[in-house]
Amino acid sequence: MDPRNHTDISEFLLLGLTQEPELQPLLFGLFLSMYLVTVLGNLLIILAVSCDPHLHTPMYFFLSHLSLADISLSTTTIPKMLVNIQAQNQHISYTGCIAQIFFVLVFISFESSLLAVMAYDRHVAICHPLRYTVIMTPRLCVLLILLPLLLSIMDALLHSLMALRLSFCTNREIPHFFCELAQVIKLACSDTLINNILIYIVAGVFGGIPVSGIILSYTQIVSSVLRIPSVEGKLKVFSTCGSHLSVVSLFYGTGLGVYISSAVTDSSRKAAVTSVMYIVVPQMMNPFIYSLRNRDIKGALRKFFSGVALFMCFIYNVCEA
Template sequence: MEARNKTRISEFLLLGFSEEPEIQPLIFGLFLSMYLITVFGNLLIILAVSSDSHFHTPMYFFLSNLSFVDICFTSTTIPKMLWNIQAQNKAITYEGCIIQMYFFILFVCLDDFLLTVMAYDRFVAICHPLHYTVMMNSQLCGLLMLVSWVMSALNSLIQSLMVLQLSFCTDLEIPHFFCEINQMVRLACSDTFFNDMLFYFAAGMFGFLTLTGILYSYSKIVSSIRGISSAQGKYKAFSTCASHLSMVCLFYCTSLGVYLSSAATQSSHSSATASVMYTVITPMLNPFIYSLRNKDIKRALERILEMAAT
């Protein structure tokens, strides 16, 4: 460790998925397609919600914010990876790496918070339908979004500042397609004890609190649905939260699976491949899940596409 050079670094190398030149065009085409689908699909959701007054409700307000966050989430990592493949250059500047890491953590936390807030919204709608408009007023919705942004930004800022305190050696190859915080900390020559503790504390606090909030909300929702006498009433109540529940399962199962598998195998390239699930696939599938399971969204999207075609 002492033999390594500790001079000021200027860039990292993002190794990506494969170093074989013949595979690069395939990777480029695949990720470009997924990125365009993600951006286009989520923009359609935002456009549908904003253009129809029937969607000016808390549920669709949070959905449009989630779509916006998903666009930002994928835009933090995928364009840089595509640019590197096209330019045949794996480098990313030190400052660019820190900035990418900051925004990645920010939007991951926002996804967590938004899914939790949406679960609370469904809890109020099903368990307290008569008081829904009073409880989920515009002031509360705005406050929940503000708190989500502030908490996410603070966590991301603290994590990034802690990484800035680290000194790096000459081994600057990140076996990932973006500047993932765990991979960067592993490259540090200095002591990373406080970075590791902060990371696990933040992941445990935010992940545990948000997941607990979601599970609590759905436990109450299930209890309320079981109390409905008619089968049609049960189906109608469940259908209002089916899309959100699908999104929660997809996001948490893929993200938890990535970190549990990477901890078990200690394979960086396997972790990079697995992380595609929650960094790319999940934001891409969210618009499809909501449009396929929500007839109102589907009709609104059909109207928008018909207007665009004429």
């Protein structure tokens, strides 16, 4: 039997962002805070959309699923990192590593596709306002969620199965805080040409097509806005796209920054640090972008907190009685 066969590998070592012991408590507190903010912020968006009938529209339907994807992506990576720091244990099982690769790819691809779907929704709302309800039917909205999710799962499953066929040598150290596919492939002793080609092809599909769709949608949106005679009308239309454009810029901007950083530096540890910018920061910032720039979301959150406060007062009065 070949001693390098992957069945001999039972675990990998996640080296994290730093090996300095004195920095571990700081990292634990920082990432725990970021994770809690991400989960609570996105959960509030989901609750606000669910509880307010005025937000039961396609735009907020897609937004709630974006928030769900943000929570899921953060939960796939950060809790394991926190457990490793707290336990001072860098190990992750072989199965756990493959599972982490799978779920990270699912939610990254799904989020990228969702941003393109949301751009299409804004395109229909602005360029075809009279036909909006006819085009964006509930059936189409559900289809625009299920189809990208299904494709993302198939993509992640393909990468995961291709990773399973790799053979690994004695080096099991992943210079990252989670099992990133590219870093795992670098540890393989067997031929990884097919895996690398697959990465570029799929990245082109799940990156290039959504970006092209977003650019095309906003090109037509700008063309429609420029035909509006009043400046006030133009600003009002652009304001409805501001939050989405901010999220798109943050998501793809940080991803591009990480790619450029990885290309110009030979340090895997520096690449791991910069990857925080696309795997953690956008998911944390999205709720703030939508809640601060969107009047409807702010109104729904005020109603939600008012309802919670009234409920707590009622419970308190009942207990006092």
